[in-house]
Amino acid sequence: MRLVLLDKNSDTYKEVCYDLKLGLQGHPASDIHIWQIDNPQANVAFDRRTANMLSLQCWTDCGALDSSNQMDDICRRGFVFPTNGAGMHFNHGNIKLDDSVESFMDEQTPEATSGSGKQQHFYIFSEVGVGRPYIIDSGAERRKPVGYDSLYLSKKVLDDDGDGVISAEEYEAIVGMEGKDPSSYEHEFVITDPTQVLPKYVVRFAADLDPDEDEEMSDPLKVYDRHDFFDPVLYRPVSLRDKMIGSHSMGEAANHKLVSMSDAYNAAKEDPIIAQKKKGIMDELNKIDDKMRAINLNFATVEERLYNILKESLATLKDEVNCKTKILLSTELEFRRQLEQLDNAEQWLERERTELSQTGFLEAWRQHTNMTSKMCSEVSAETSVLNNLEANLAIEGGVRIVTENGEPLMSTSGMPKVGGFDVVTNNNGTTELRQQLFADATAGATMTTGSTKKDLVSNLSADKVSAAAQATSVLNIAGTHSSASNPIPTISGMAYNPPNFLASGDGKMMDNDAWTQSLQKSMGVGGDGLSGLPGSPAPPPPAKMMGGGISGQTPALYTPQIQIPNPNLVPPNPVNMSKSYVPARQMAQVASHFSQFSLSALAERKMRQLSVAPNDQMVFRGSAIVGPTDAKKLYYSIPFISTLPTTSLCYSTRMHERSIKALQRSVLNVMAPTMVVIRSGEYIFGGYATDPWRFDGGRGGNPKGFLFSITLDCKIPYQGRQKDSQSGVLGGTSGRRHDCMWSGPDFMGFGIKDLCLRGDFRMCSSEIEHSYSVGCEVKSQEAKCFLAGSPIFVADEIEVWSIQN
Template sequence: MASSHVTKLDPGSDAFKRILYSLQVALRGTNVSNVHAWFVETPSLRAKYERQTSTGGLELPSWVDVDALPAHNPVQEVCARGFRMPEDGGGLSFHSGNIDLSDVGDRTQHQFLLCRIAVGRAFALLEEGAARAVPEGYDSLYVHSADDEADAGDDEAAGASGLHRHEYVLTNPAQALPEYIVHFDFDPADAVMGPPPSATMTLDERRDHFRAKIDEVRGEVSRALSVLGPSLGSRTEEMLADLTTKYESALHASTQPEPLLEERKRSIHEGIRRITGKLEQVRSNSEAVYEEVCKRMQDALERLEALTKHKTAILLSEELELRRQLRQISSAETMVPHLQEALQPTAFVEAWEAHQAMRRELIAQMTGAGASMVGEALDAVRPDLKVVGEVEVVEGSAAGRRGDPAAAAGAGPSGSAVASRLFDGTGSATSSSGAGLAAAAAAASAAGGAPGSSQVPSAWFREEAGMPPAATPAPAPAARPDGRSEPPKSALALLDRITGPSPSRHAMEAELARARAALDLERANLASVQTRVASLPAAHRSIGEEALSQQEERVAAATAAFQEASANYTAAAGGSPGASRAFGESTWGEMSSASPPAPPMASRMAPSALDVPQRQSEPAGRGASSADAAATPATVPASASETPAGSAMAAASSRPRQTRSPAKDPREHMERVLRRNRLSAEAARRHRRIGLSESDLDGLAFSSSKLVEGKVAHDLYACLPFVRPRVDQGAGGYDYGMSLPEPVPPRAQLVFSTLDDAAPSFRSLAACLAAVEGPTLFIFSANDHLFGAYASQTWRFDGEYHGDASSFLFSITRDARVPFVGRISGPPQPSDAALRAAHDHEFQMRKERWIAGVTEARARAEASGVVFDANGSILEAPEHYPTDDLTVPPPRPRPWKRIDTQYSDEGRISFGLTDLVIEGDLARCSSEIESTFGIGLRAGSTAAKTLLAGAETFAVSNLEVWSVGNAAYDSVA
């Protein structure tokens, strides 16, 4: 086995400072403490990595959570022999950008590997569960997530808000090089999410802010000099004056735009615009081909789908890389104001120097060998598909530019026994004239099948418009070998799902979408300005009120523009009520005498059976049935974003998602937030981390429950927090040779069940809970819904809120985990003052221990021959003398905040403020999430009130309460 050498970094070294700054940017917070880093040197791994990257290509940093490493990749072996890839060939996932600590509960100690990953040219995986095979010409896979779609068109804001996180799949172990092991303390609640705190401060205000800090430093220095003597006073004043000059210079430089980055951002926007245009050409070309192919044999369309999908993936692969670069720039640049606000002057100067070094690395990365290959992708993708004679879908230059993606996707190879073939613009299967779109459109027009013609109608348009099938008879399609007939598979349905409705057909809708986007943006800006103004000191309140007035005027102008666009759209739709009907006169039903089945892609587009009650004010066509939609006048739609920077990605989904505005189809919004918060996905991550076998789980996971069993019980058990004893680091920090205790699973013991209680009541439940120490798990059954909650602390029945952030709610019916978010706090409580005092006392004790430790370490150092200057810096030290104890950073204060996840008194048990409430002998219960627990639904919405029990108020049918605070056994192997 290869050997590795681990060297601890000096906190004063440039490498350590770069790692610390990168960690602050990745965590979106400066309250990182007890940071210790080790350099991992494994010559054999580095040699393999350098051979892998010798031809150039994109390299990115990746923070890998040591606690999340699977059993076959322990950190010691990863450092010695590299990452071991799964035997199934699916590769390993690595994340670049922000560090996600959303699933660590209240744990604040963290261990991460900082790796370099050679992603090279990444191919986008557009579908969940797609085969993880890297196509020829690519080096890795980019996992296209729901977050990429949700934040399309606003990449810079997403980067500034902590959404710069990207997942890559690597299949070659030589592509990942572990470089550093980093231990640190960080509370996820301290992460910065939102606009910079000094975004509205002028340069003079920032100088005033700095001068106040300098005055505070002078006061501390004066108190120190009163003890040490006044002889160093003049020297100290000179140092402070020099620091002031350096800070002024760094502050001024940090407010100036970087020309090279600005030019790169303009280039990125231009690349996205060009990709948008090419996507529209690909879409139009595919639509024209589809209108003709629908009259011919059905099997050839499978190849058209595969080729169109591949073209789209090539373009989106480049677009996703451009967006990643844009978010990376924004994520790094927007940290500077936070650093100005949070750091002391000396620390800010060091951070600014590290930031400048990061800028140079970004510029070199984005303009050098790792730059995006937009030009090659645009040249490689051509809208050159057309129908000539027989039908088989191929690309205009299918003779091997990137292999045969269609064959890889399951389509038949070129030349297979198909009724007809699809050629390029010249009539040749291998040449490319670029005239495919025009030729296909001409062929369709000659056949009477041009878009808009009632002779060959568009089935996808009828489906999009919610129209019922027409009854016009038509010849049945060719039978399958098994004797059944089925409709043609629509390549356009794929494009509709990926790129959204065609702007060429919906010009008014696109204009309305732009107006809606502008209005939503101005409203969001208004909310941000209102929040900032409320927090301004009285001296600056007039400036804030002026900014607020200006923003209100912008909102009024955007509202007027939206109303005008809405009126134009309604007039256009209502002026020709038969237009849409004439365009979609035929459907799949015309091609078969049997009842028309849905197109293959349509089944994936249909909303799931979530029983979210429809609001009465919801427009028909968005929440109503297709028949109702067909009979209802045109209403205002919510289409994809049309902003220059976001239209291509906004086209990447057919869901109506313009912004994060609440004006969305509630079913679609519910589906999206549920995908992000799946209980089963969280359980899968924890299963990999825990490493327990199915036989272990059978005995641990609620074995006597009458409400949950099998995989459901296993998943729910895996989501419970396991016990990891906190390690006292001491003043010297971590010892790399130290192994942290293994997590211990809890023992699940049934303590209350309505199925076993002859007369269950609130009183009997409360008496049971009062006798249980530690965490408890509730499993409810009501209205045919199965849901529950995990309470991390003992129930006190004292009429006060308490708890911690590891508590959560869950829905087994919805497959959802609802974590703590703490949007609203409960009222002040008598115990608040004592809790705040205890919090402050704990910090003071930590500070005193730190002072004592540093003083003792300095005394030992001086006795060993270490020489310090007047400022405490080391001038001379014996060779190999350990200096770790002399460089331990001081503890940083954290604001006290009460966590209101639990409440109980003689008549009420509540999870959060309103999220899940038990009252009245279990017959008067209620639920409305998004106050203390949440997944991103609109507060007060029907979805928030019905997520758990299917109704806002409910009576409990069955209830089980489990004690989960004791260890199942002493340790886990």
């Protein structure tokens, strides 16, 4: 981070100065110094968080901040928000100067006072991503609904009469602009996410009682330096000296056609872009009026019927109408704010015309057009709100308030359900959902079997891999176990003898190596693994892997029996199965580059924050996959604040049928978050789902969900950067739909492709960096092998735990 003092002749300095004068509304200021805050890390975080989000310029008085937000600290690491989640207030529009507030610096320092003894004002000029603001009372709870990015503080009480509904009179009193002076443009927002605020400049200025008069060049000896001409190409005034011996006496500038200063001054006319923008805003406001009338009429009709049935249900109706009204109010205030901002800028320009010289006004006009061009180019996200907001309340049956189209109430759910997904089986025996999920099946089944030193799959075994990709066996669930002498068919159609993976300590590490060697041998490489290939480096020395497991006796792996496959039930090949398996110790080197996502570090930090330790009965007790140490890491990764959650086992491949259908039956009625824990060979991993599983083909979930790898000690957060045809914006108040969870009749997944279980768990797939991300390159080998060592894997054991708060 560094501060750069801006040159007073630079365009950036002039733009900030113009914004300062607009905010001061004629309050004279002098001795203006502006420092640009150069913080690349904060810029990246802000751009990532506020992409496609409305951003406004806000002024923050450094003298009004507390000790946690000193000016130098803000420049270094941004604003520090309160830990209670209340957020911080940011003012957009006019600057209120309070000369009674003491400077946050020592008044004896040169920075605190100017040479004339006037007190200096220090302000932080920030870019604030307000996005879609939701209106609240100034003293109301700071709760931001789903789909909104900030809170807008109303200057007036929303429900003035306290009857629980915003009436038409109260609505008009809040949004009414009649008689309001555009120069009083000021709005206050509450931001709860620090990454939505980017400090850009530190501005120091002194408030003058008397404005400086422009010095007129009336001296005849200075006629050569008087600006009598204007260059419309360079957009700058030109003096006679410049024209004869200066900048416009030679070169390209000498060919520019100059106009007189008075002609350039008179050419400043009304901007047609502003008029067009105003017309568009007025059209949207008219739509809001129509919506408001329809909603009020709908409210009155339903209210009359509801009172005749049961008065207690009236509260639900009022909440729903109030929610829609607030949405319209928030939308209208945003449009009116834009309208007011344009009026304010125009009125200020007219004032500048009367107060400034021609030269000064032309410079002000330039800044004005630059500013208004940016404002007019903003595409408002509020327009889509009106198209999805309907007056659709009705009574169904008794006194339960519903919507006519069956969507959840906005005032209770915060995430209306819009649309569905066709999962009806077609003539080919598959579903539209499956076809979209495995849209890259054809590409995945196409393999290159040329001679490559790094390929673990040799030319001789490539045909077997391809055949296995086209016809996967459908397994019959039987409660038998195989010994080491009975090889288990693998996903590639080749046999290998799986070692025991459940032992801990050095024995487990040896088993991991044995599993790797067994898989490589079954693929035609030989028992020496990678070292058997020409030119391949020797494997690194064994290292003790992370992860728990249970000690003591080591039960044999579950072995389903093979039946004749039914081609109608075989899903398409989801990914390229020709990629090499990556041992865990090799993948651990990749994971070491993402230490900021360490599962152990996050758990230890949360342990220190909590003053009470959970009972052992609450921490995945009886798990056959994770041991006590890893169970605590996983437990403390669950998003909770103070109330300790309890865990209970819902499904286990050791106790239930080994199929996705049996798993669905076990978790379908679990109305709580769930933790899915998977072991595949030497890898232990899984995911945390915040919402109940529906298995209806729809997507959902909450960004608090995550994937994890016990083996690599990594917590993989939801990012949602990659999108497909089912991702996007929905109607109502829900805003963007998340791809955290995705489940259907024959699969259960996290993200778009990040982790998917299907069938009898022998053709599961994983490829992070679609919805969940740690920073690997998208579609890279590391992303495909991060969780299970291979993009296609067999889930040896699966457990699903419910998390009850």
